[in-house]
Amino acid sequence: MNNAVFSSRNMTEQEFFFGHKACAGCGGALAVRLALKVLGERTFAALPAGCMSAVGFIYPQMAFGINAIISTFAGTASMLAGMAAAARAQGLEDVHIVGFAGDGGTADIGIQALSGAIDRGERIIYICYDNEAYMNTGTQKSGLTPLGARTTTTPDGSVVGGSTTKKKNMFDIVAAHGIDYAATASIGYYQDYMNKVLRASQCGGTAYIHVMAPCPTGWGIPTEHALTIARESVDCGLWYLAEYSQGKYRLNQRPETFTPVEDYLRKQGRFKHLQSDDIAQAVRDRDARWQYMLTQWSDA
Amino acid sequence: MRRPPVREYPRPNHIRDYPCGPHFQAGYIVDKAAGWRLERPVIDVRQCINCLRCYLACPEGAIARQANKVEVDLEFCKGCGICVHECPKDLIHMTAEGT
Amino acid sequence: MMKQQKYFVSGNEAVALGVQRSRTQVVTAYPITPQTVAMERLSEMVADGELRTEFMLVESEHSALSAAMGASAMGTRTFTATSSQGLLYMAECLHYASGGRWPIVMMNANRSVALPWSIFGDQRDSLSLLDSGWIQVYVEDAQEAFDMIIQAFAIAEDEQVLTPVMVNLDGFTLTHTYEPVFVPTQEAVDAFLPPYQAPVKMDLDRPLNMAFSSTPPNNMEFKYQQHQAMEAARPVIAQVEQAFHAHFGRAYGGLIDAYRCDDAERILVTVGTVTGTARQAVDQLREQGQKVGLLKIRFMRPFPHEEVARALRHARAVGVLDRDISFGYEGTVFTNVNSALIGNKVVPPALNFIAGLGGRDIGVEDIEKMFERLAAAMDGKAAKRVEFIHLGVATDE
Amino acid sequence: MIEVRWLGRGGQGGFTASRLLGVAAVLFENKYAQAFPSFGPERRGAPVLGFTRIDDQKITLRSEIKQGDYLVVMDENLWSPRLWDDLKPNGLMLLNTSRPERFPDAAGDRRLVTIDALQIARETIGKPIVNTAMLGALVAVSGIISLEAAVQGVQKEMKPALAKGNVAAVTRAYERLSR
Numbered sequence: 001m002n003n004a005v006f007s008s009r010n011m012t013e014q015e016f017f018f019g020h021k022a023c024a025g026c027g028g029a030l031a032v033r034l035a036l037k038v039l040g041e042r043t044f045a046a047l048p049a050g051c052m053s054a055v056g057f058i059y060p061q062m063a064f065g066i067n068a069i070i071s072t073f074a075g076t077a078s079m080l081a082g083m084a085a086a087a088r089a090q091g092l093e094d095v096h097i098v099g100f101a102g103d104g105g106t107a108d109i110g111i112q113a114l115s116g117a118i119d120r121g122e123r124i125i126y127i128c129y130d131n132e133a134y135m136n137t138g139t140q141k142s143g144l145t146p147l148g149a150r151t152t153t154t155p156d157g158s159v160v161g162g163s164t165t166k167k168k169n170m171f172d173i174v175a176a177h178g179i180d181y182a183a184t185a186s187i188g189y190y191q192d193y194m195n196k197v198l199r200a201s202q203c204g205g206t207a208y209i210h211v212m213a214p215c216p217t218g219w220g221i222p223t224e225h226a227l228t229i230a231r232e233s234v235d236c237g238l239w240y241l242a243e244y245s246q247g248k249y250r251l252n253q254r255p256e257t258f259t260p261v262e263d264y265l266r267k268q269g270r271f272k273h274l275q276s277d278d279i280a281q282a283v284r285d286r287d288a289r290w291q292y293m294l295t296q297w298s299d300a
Numbered sequence: 301m302r303r304p305p306v307r308e309y310p311r312p313n314h315i316r317d318y319p320c321g322p323h324f325q326a327g328y329i330v331d332k333a334a335g336w337r338l339e340r341p342v343i344d345v346r347q348c349i350n351c352l353r354c355y356l357a358c359p360e361g362a363i364a365r366q367a368n369k370v371e372v373d374l375e376f377c378k379g380c381g382i383c384v385h386e387c388p389k390d391l392i393h394m395t396a397e398g399t
Numbered sequence: 400m401m402k403q404q405k406y407f408v409s410g411n412e413a414v415a416l417g418v419q420r421s422r423t424q425v426v427t428a429y430p431i432t433p434q435t436v437a438m439e440r441l442s443e444m445v446a447d448g449e450l451r452t453e454f455m456l457v458e459s460e461h462s463a464l465s466a467a468m469g470a471s472a473m474g475t476r477t478f479t480a481t482s483s484q485g486l487l488y489m490a491e492c493l494h495y496a497s498g499g500r501w502p503i504v505m506m507n508a509n510r511s512v513a514l515p516w517s518i519f520g521d522q523r524d525s526l527s528l529l530d531s532g533w534i535q536v537y538v539e540d541a542q543e544a545f546d547m548i549i550q551a552f553a554i555a556e557d558e559q560v561l562t563p564v565m566v567n568l569d570g571f572t573l574t575h576t577y578e579p580v581f582v583p584t585q586e587a588v589d590a591f592l593p594p595y596q597a598p599v600k601m602d603l604d605r606p607l608n609m610a611f612s613s614t615p616p617n618n619m620e621f622k623y624q625q626h627q628a629m630e631a632a633r634p635v636i637a638q639v640e641q642a643f644h645a646h647f648g649r650a651y652g653g654l655i656d657a658y659r660c661d662d663a664e665r666i667l668v669t670v671g672t673v674t675g676t677a678r679q680a681v682d683q684l685r686e687q688g689q690k691v692g693l694l695k696i697r698f699m700r701p702f703p704h705e706e707v708a709r710a711l712r713h714a715r716a717v718g719v720l721d722r723d724i725s726f727g728y729e730g731t732v733f734t735n736v737n738s739a740l741i742g743n744k745v746v747p748p749a750l751n752f753i754a755g756l757g758g759r760d761i762g763v764e765d766i767e768k769m770f771e772r773l774a775a776a777m778d779g780k781a782a783k784r785v786e787f788i789h790l791g792v793a794t795d796e
Numbered sequence: 797m798i799e800v801r802w803l804g805r806g807g808q809g810g811f812t813a814s815r816l817l818g819v820a821a822v823l824f825e826n827k828y829a830q831a832f833p834s835f836g837p838e839r840r841g842a843p844v845l846g847f848t849r850i851d852d853q854k855i856t857l858r859s860e861i862k863q864g865d866y867l868v869v870m871d872e873n874l875w876s877p878r879l880w881d882d883l884k885p886n887g888l889m890l891l892n893t894s895r896p897e898r899f900p901d902a903a904g905d906r907r908l909v910t911i912d913a914l915q916i917a918r919e920t921i922g923k924p925i926v927n928t929a930m931l932g933a934l935v936a937v938s939g940i941i942s943l944e945a946a947v948q949g950v951q952k953e954m955k956p957a958l959a960k961g962n963v964a965a966v967t968r969a970y971e972r973l974s975r
Contacts, residue, residue, distance in 0.1 A: 075466075
């Protein structure tokens, strides 16, 4: 597995995602900004309907300093593939074709196009910035909303409290395609994230990065805690940093001990209503996942 | 820091003044974000070790990298306060606007 | 005149040849009956090295047009093809592509729309998407299909137009029917259709943000531009045809094709391949001394309202044959024709014949029946405004 | 205008024969032609139809061919008396059978001609694919196009290895019915 490390000291000073209208403290905006700083100016980006397109392309304010386009909601990966084909047809070399789609745009409406693009081995980088709900429309449940999370479509009611489904496992889904490179990341561990964007750009095929990118507005946290909560999700073991390439998995961090899941959940308005047995369930699910990763990923 | 300049946007008078379809110059910035802020970060640059964490962590790209220090671009800082928690030396604190 | 080679090919194959001769740079493909053969032939051309294109086998029609938009936005000549359910599945992308002003050319094999399921021909798929901002042309035979693929690129890529073009071929009656097609040499087509030089594209030297959103103060202007582009297409269509005629010796009449209309008392309006059958019916009735004529509408968008009114202004009765029905009203072609007539203060009695839905055959005898109805209407006899022709059973009407 | 209906089973090459006739007429006789299959899904073994129209002027008609001037029946198991209705008055039916005695040779003004195309196919192609033999037979009984054009059509559409036997099938069937 490629161990390339991105040097933040030598990175371009140029900002390629600037002047956007994202909420203060937006994890997704940071994911886009940093990825573009890694990829540089010979980059073509596509973003479907979602927060980052909604805040980046409001005429006449154009927040992308590189070539960028809003794709159809369902068609991020296919539009990227078309762009890659056009680049080949025109003999454009040394360019990056990158997509930034949210959790709904990736795991729900866009999964068909993503699957097709991976299947064809398109030379594209697909980055899912996961804030665990449809935030652009005001926090509705997506396929990546975790169990118990309160959203506007999974309210904390008197009978049902929060999301009744678990988070879909996009990393495993993508890896199961035999993709050239896949990684999970957290915007809280931004050096690791940037390294992964670099490796994605060097993998020579299809790359997928799933970056946890908290939304202070939707999660019910102070804006200043967007990155600390992102780190805590990794530290408590509910999220993990991993890579997949050439059939092999690697865990980038294996905490000796996890920080308490309850502390992580209690800091967020969306989990305020959880009872102790809900939290116990979250801990059991975490342990099962880690058991799986540590035993099934023999090379982890 | 190389960020796009803030430009005037002359309001079109004629249909020809619009671009042909929804395409426009990349990085064309007409609005600043300063008005979004209730608090602004203040960096004690004298003790700054130039680790660049605040620079990296800013969702706005509103912290400029200098030779041996960092500087907040208050025209685009939204005052989120993320940088406060990224500074390993606790050299950044938020202060209310207008003070 | 350029040398042209005679082929004996189906409508689908004629389209594939047109795509090849147009030096299309990116083709996106997803199979659906009865479009499939076009994509199979293109695949064979790629496999045999006869077509140099980025050929993408995508996972859905939505993706086919999404990928085509990405490719077109990067400035490449781009083609895709679909039919029926597939066209409806990509409906979102149709509006998107026209709004993005991307000159994509797409073949649509006109096919009925479920339910009931039917793979057979009618025009309810594309006519239900008249408002999607695409130029829509309907062709009559395989030669016109080949010619219009090449012309479609020239029209779509014109700087005044920059609007995608849908070339409609009736499913099976055209897509699967073999007939003679004259195919000019590559050099001859190159001379007519130079490589696409996109006036607006994602470019490393002058990067763009494309497909942006606009707030109410700035949105309607872009829609006005789309309308103007469609209006600008009218003269461009004529110019492109003129140039095509000069190069290859074939012309189709522009937006419409009036057949034996000059002194006609009764005129039938048709769209697509049924025009050919109607030509034969008109010839037969003319031999009997009946003053009948035929008006083929080639472009449904931009709609030839002036041309239609002019062609029909002396008719004493007008019939519109629709392979479509907008339930609860009438056929969409009929609505458009009536609007053109009234707008130009031409108001003959007008009847709507709904025929050929779901692949129902339309024979010469059916056309003759329509002219009989028009004779009665011309004589002031009461007639059904909207009539289903050739229903297989009795009804209570 | 001459209209031909080809009746066979999916996989027997009935539509190919209808197309070969069109190719020959258009490319080697300077006529106009139209060839189309029975529309719909193709299923191996199911009865299928192919159609050819040939004329000296451009053909615009696109309706079904309900009755043909010729009806080519490629498989005797598909024969039934109802098939006479698929022929125009004075039309001619061409039937592939090795047992001509089992079939009537006319119904009113409509006639039946038989040929053992299966035997010819086995001798020439080495496979029980009768479409080109039936094409040769049709050319012989109808004179719609010349034998030379039919042969050229087969040579144009088939790879050389395949064309050889099929040209022989066309020619042998033609000769058998021209005698």
